[in-house]
């Protein structure tokens with residue numbers, strides 16, 4: 122599903138060059154639940170953004186479902202982000218002016234789904250994360266955990282084959298974190314491919330496969 | 345499309361004060377365009393009507409320097425007889441005199457003319473007769489009134505044979521003509537009018553003498569106004585020793601043409617001013633859209649991350665700019681309409697028509713749309729071009 126070959130990403134800040142990713146090789150197969158763990162600044166988000174087609178690598182090759190990412194046009198990349206990938210961020214990234222259901226509806230609008238179908242699927246996705254009661258609420262009226270659940274519903278509503286989560290529990294207390302993790306496990310059991318990033322060992326352990334990242338280099342942890 | 349329209353309305357609604365201030369430029373621009381152009385066309389329309397009402401093919405000659413050989417009534421007669429292109433010539437003089445019936449006295453405008461004036465001015469006789477050549481020859485004390493004057497002075501229009509006093513001298517009413525209904529007539533010649541033989545007016549007014557200084561010429565049927573003008577010009581040049589400055593011939597057509605020129609120049613000028621204010625309004629919109637795009641960079645990043653394409657973002661922000669413009673346009677048209685209504689009520693007495701001109705409205709709608717697109721395109725494109733990752737990380 123995901124194949125990274127010798128991927129590097131270098132940030133240039135003035136004179137200084139930061140090698141955020143250093144010749145990374147990674148293979149993620151369908152229906153896997155992979156967690157990537159590493160300390161802050163180790164390059165986790167950079168890796169995730171490349172996998173999520175939000176950013177591009179400076180060197181190396183990234184194949185998504187066997188197709189090199191450079192082969193996609195900008196429009197096709199938007200489609201990939203829209204249909205194939207569901208993204209959950211540490212900081213939720215909901216649009217503040219829109220209600221929970223409108224936030225969830227947004228990717229479907231970009232997909233061109235009919236209104237009746239949209240309504241049905243939004244309802245379904247919000248039910249899945251247990252937030253049907255809060256559909257009309259604005260993000261500011263929701264707790265962190267609820268916001269993250271809305272974000273998960275938004276990631277799920279398009280039924281993406283790949284779910285990417287960048288420290289989804291990073292801004293949550295431990296109890297809500299556990300709830301969110303339960304949700305990911307359940308999604309995995311339903312057949313979703315999940316890549317989860319965290320700096321928390323307990324969270325990482327929930328996954329079937331754990332990968333360490335340090336200074337932009339990966340190392341597999343065998344259980 | 346409908347969705348992005350709704351989205352645009354929402355995000356405009358989210359910041360009403362700012363939207364209103366931004367729209368102000370467009371509102372004022374549209375108002376300038378619609379109100380000014382409507383006023384100009386209303387005014388010129390009525391003036392044009394008035395000119396047409398004066399009779400479209402007459403020539404006016406004004407003698408400014410007679411070089412010692414003034415024009416007499418007999419000269420006019422001989423010109424009519426000898427110039428095939430000229431059908432009628434009437435001297436034209438007016439004097440303001442007191443007059444009325446019995447002891448009453450009002451201010452009259454008394455015109456000194458000859459029978460030819462009837463044809464030239466396209467007056468319409470209602471009852472009685474018009475002035476005759478013998479009246480002119482004898483300087484008879486007869487007069488023709490218009491219906492309005494007759495009813496004002498005598499009390500009824502059918503008053504042929506009645507006597508009125510003009511400048512203290514008794515005159516017999518011999519005929520009644522229709523009151524001129526044009527606006528110009530109302531504006532310029534309201535009040536009481538009497539037409540008397542030119543020779544009679546000489547005796548009534550010190551300012552009017554046997555020397556004719558102003559006369560009207562009507563061209564013959566089958567001849568163009570220009571033919572008559574040329575013939576008369578040749579005559580007058582001969583008479584006044586080839587001095588072109590001794591007299592002035594003007595035709596109604598020239599006046600009309602000049603009016604039209606003034607009209608189109610005015611329209612272009614005002615249209616230009618309005619266009620400039622609309623463009624200024626457009627720049628205001630662009631400015632605000634740039635601010636909006638910067639403020640919403642993160643939102644753009646989120647939208648892109650969940651699958652919005654460049655086109656989606658472009659449409660979203662372009663739509664917002666266009667909707668902003670069109671809302672301003674609608675408000676501008678509405679206020680223009682209100683202003684025009686108020687103006688029409690104020691000047692209702694002059695019967696100046698001030699409708700909201702459809703072409704101007706359509707023009708301003710089209711122009712606003714264009715401005716929305718042109719000035720919205722740059723900010724929208726700026727938003728659309730953002731890389732998702734940069735946008736997401738903007739400001740945290």
Ligand SMILES: Nc1ncnc2c1ncn2[C@@H]1O[C@H](COP(=O)(O)OP(=O)(O)O)[C@@H](O)[C@H]1O
Nearest residue numbers: 132134139141160161162163164165166167168
């Ligand atoms: N946009 C950027 N510009 C410059 N340096 C960056 C940028 N994004 C990340 N970095 C650097 O790359 C390294 C990896 O960052 P990141 O992937 O965000 O780490 P993590 O998510 O593991 O905390 C860090 O040293 C960070 O300072």
Ligand SMILES: [Mg+2]
Nearest residue numbers: 165166167288
């Ligand atoms: Mg990070």
